[in-house]
Amino acid sequence: MATKTKITIQDIAEKLNITASTVSRALNNNPRISEETRKAVLKAAKQLNYQPNNIAAALRNGKSHIIGVIVPTADRTFFASVVRGIEEIANKLNYKVIICQTYDSYEKEVQTIDALLSARVDGIIASIGKNTENFSHYKKVLASGLPLVLFDRTTDQLDVSQVGINDYLASYKIVEHLIKEGCTRIAHFTSPKKISIFRERLRGYTDALQDNGIPFDENLVISSNLQLEGGRQSMEKLFEAGELPDAIFSASDYGAMGAMQVLKERGVAIPDRVALAGFSNEPFTSFTDPPLTTVDQLSLTMGNITAELFFEQFKLKDKKFVPQRTVLMPEIIIRKSSLKKG
């Protein structure tokens, strides 16, 4: 936050000790927010001189009034919701958002940048594909003088504003929750892919065990594609290995769902015998029986903040601009699947 010059909703959240997503909802008059909270947020926004609307006046130098948003895929709830958060801010400023999907293909990502530049967008917001290791196509955006902001899947190799979430801490907190529920043999479902989000979730898991005096057991860490089938296979492996763990923390909701299916098929009580937790707060997690404990990644808030950073930079354009990094703390959503103590 040291490089920050402009007040964002994150600052208001910290001042009031509430979440950024509550601030965002309050500012957007979401009916789920109480009148009391809304008033407190508006008061704090005034005190901090938060000025989302003043940006509009500074946007006269735009050309197409179109922002290109690049996502690996728009049909994953997380990305769709970040895009919605970006559009909330952009539309207020009379900017249109066009979305392009790369399906994690490096080649498609390169073509997409070319297509967006030829479509004369005023700037680009992107989440980098899994297989991208060369960033010269993004450097082309910077060379053309257009603002570029990254979210979620970011990189140190580009000196641009970035918004991420703290996977490590979310994972640490969820394992700590399982330990507080009395679990001592906690398995972890992870991915063999060298993507930082899964490495960070694994690190949070091992550190939480260590800090609570629970020995790390490599036999309890199972790798798969973390899809439904991967979760099922990982659960079968735990059955084959003999004594079941008393909890499973999967780095994905689909993996946790696979485990839930196998446990139910074999008549193992959830959470009494085995507690379960996932990651991402996919919509289905509140519909499973029992509902699944998980981590909400504040996707809408991430979109809001990403768009704010974008327009801030856009406003400055030719003046000096210092890239910012914002790291959001995801929310732990505790549901019945992990409540051993009822």
Added chain:
Amino acid sequence: MATKTKITIQDIAEKLNITASTVSRALNNNPRISEETRKAVLKAAKQLNYQPNNIAAALRNGKSHIIGVIVPTADRTFFASVVRGIEEIANKLNYKVIICQTYDSYEKEVQTIDALLSARVDGIIASIGKNTENFSHYKKVLASGLPLVLFDRTTDQLDVSQVGINDYLASYKIVEHLIKEGCTRIAHFTSPKKISIFRERLRGYTDALQDNGIPFDENLVISSNLQLEGGRQSMEKLFEAGELPDAIFSASDYGAMGAMQVLKERGVAIPDRVALAGFSNEPFTSFTDPPLTTVDQLSLTMGNITAELFFEQFKLKDKKFVPQRTVLMPEIIIRKSSLKKG
């Protein structure tokens, strides 16, 4: 189909008496399709002179190689999956797809058309917003000589190619299935909105009852927003009314999920006492307990066919072009929630 001049995957499907989605998967070398089926599809494709790749040669007159796709929202599974189906075809032809969301706002839809035209797209594929009653912005697209194809939410007021699904027949078949399972008092959750898809689903419901000699009871038709909360409220209304129905067919999966929650909270056995069916095949429906009977809208296939119609028209450009209408038959997915006979 009378106006058709070009063979599509729908024609191959009819010839082989398999679904269009199986044909699409076979042509795309999807591993879920058996080698035998794949060979039969390729053989039929050859016999019918199906030529997807020959289109590519005719696309030299394109300018930006970008297609604009307009959807009410990209974060609904259905629309996201249609877009994926469009991209499968477009990317093979080296076309990029940019996606714009209207959030069902007429004003945003008008602005989006302007933005896409200024981004110099080579054509537009759209699903019309719920609140759109004036189509002059779409006529502007036609006047500029660009191809326009509509899917799912279509209109008779534009003389363009359209791809829809048969909501009536899907609804009829699902009610017929419930009757075969022994249900005689079947409730229907519907929407008060005058959108044709819900009118068609209601019509399928009433016709299926009538054709099977079951009297229509208006007290068993409950209107709501068809979201989770709407489904819960509709279920509560049925409880208040006294004798429960022996089945509920909701015009949305979320509505069915709301009913499932209330039934489980009150200890009513599903499907033994009350059978349940939804509509849309949302991903969560296979994860509920019991899994939910529903209707799959063949979204990927719809995207494939929509894109095929688009490129067909694109190829002809200045020659005479006859708009086509394709109506897909959705697939009934029968799961435990409706199997009274086990």
